[in-house]
Amino acid sequence: MSDAGPLPRIRPRRLRETPAMRRLVAETRLHPAELVLPLFVREGVSEPVPIGSMPGVVQHSLDSLRGELRRAAEAGIGGVMLFGVPSSKDAVGSGATDPDGILNVATRVAVAEAGDALVVQTDLCLDEFTDHGHCGVLDAAGRVDNDASLARYAAMALAQAEAGSALLGLSGMMDGQTGVVRSALDAAGHPRTGILAYAAKYASAFYGPFREAVASSLVGDRRSYQIDPANRRQGAREVLLDVEEGADVVMVKPAMSYLDVLADAAAASPVPVWAYQVSGEYAMIQAAAANGWIDRERAILETLTGIRRAGASAVLSYFALEAAALIREGRTA
Ligand code: PBG
Numbered sequence: 001m002s003d004a005g006p007l008p009r010i011r012p013r014r015l016r017e018t019p020a021m022r023r024l025v026a027e028t029r030l031h032p033a034e035l036v037l038p039l040f041v042r043e044g045v046s047e048p049v050p051i052g053s054m055p056g057v058v059q060h061s062l063d064s065l066r067g068e069l070r071r072a073a074e075a076g077i078g079g080v081m082l083f084g085v086p087s088s089k090d091a092v093g094s095g096a097t098d099p100d101g102i103l104n105v106a107t108r109v110a111v112a113e114a115g116d117a118l119v120v121q122t123d124l125c126l127d128e129f130t131d132h133g134h135c136g137v138l139d140a141a142g143r144v145d146n147d148a149s150l151a152r153y154a155a156m157a158l159a160q161a162e163a164g165s166a167l168l169g170l171s172g173m174m175d176g177q178t179g180v181v182r183s184a185l186d187a188a189g190h191p192r193t194g195i196l197a198y199a200a201k202y203a204s205a206f207y208g209p210f211r212e213a214v215a216s217s218l219v220g221d222r223r224s225y226q227i228d229p230a231n232r233r234q235g236a237r238e239v240l241l242d243v244e245e246g247a248d249v250v251m252v253k254p255a256m257s258y259l260d261v262l263a264d265a266a267a268a269s270p271v272p273v274w275a276y277q278v279s280g281e282y283a284m285i286q287a288a289a290a291n292g293w294i295d296r297e298r299a300i301l302e303t304l305t306g307i308r309r310a311g312a313s314a315v316l317s318y319f320a321l322e323a324a325a326l327i328r329e330g331r332t333a
Contacts, residue, residue, distance in 0.1 A: 133218030206280030266311025
């Protein structure tokens, strides 16, 4: 007996003593197949263009896209999410529904190059294609018009399905988008094309670097359609609505500031729940590591492990290829 009382009988540290024990009792394990790599493809370039705020990430040419897809397939990751960067934009985002628009062209390239090894997925949103930079079309007063945007999403869904996308990433946060797109796909003979609903997508500062990545024209913000960061219940509700409307997978985005929302979704959803480690989350790790302030590789593994532990069954991450390599080496957080 010490002065402070009896020595403990219950010693949680037993399970932390050795690497072998820690490995045996680990509740969460990362696997390359659960990682999805977002890729930017820019129209009219012959060489990849670096993105300043996302060191290590580029806007691909169609040619460099092919090489990256081969590396992704070799790394054994689960899939890729394609974003288009068009050379011209207009008020309704015509490039999004044009079969020769950059995203649809890139999708055909990706499916031909790696469609068997990877799930080729596409961002379904107008913001990369509109000259005002909003995710939908605007009404006469300049507000984002929900129902007019849905008609554009339905047309975009058909263009993407025809280009061969396996999973449409609905990221626009318009009410009813999942149901409208599901009906449009089914009516046009695309019952096998899936929907990844960005169900709980928050109005976040962490999309900052992405705006550079897609050369966004946005002035203002997206607070009239993306969820207010203060709200947990709205995230849960959006997840349930998307499930009801026919989503095959639901997503929470960003990841790290919304792990409670993610845990709620994982508990309530009958379909898989994914999370998106967004551009600002990537940039923070890269910047701090470049300054020598954190250990890059450990931070990558720890953030991905935390996102998986909170309930994501797969994670979209700009670190996907590097993480896959670390996982293959047997590295853990
Ligand atoms: C919308 C979309 C965005 C992101 C993915 N899809 C931007 C936004 O909502 O402003 C952000 C992804 C990231 O920051 O990595 N097309």
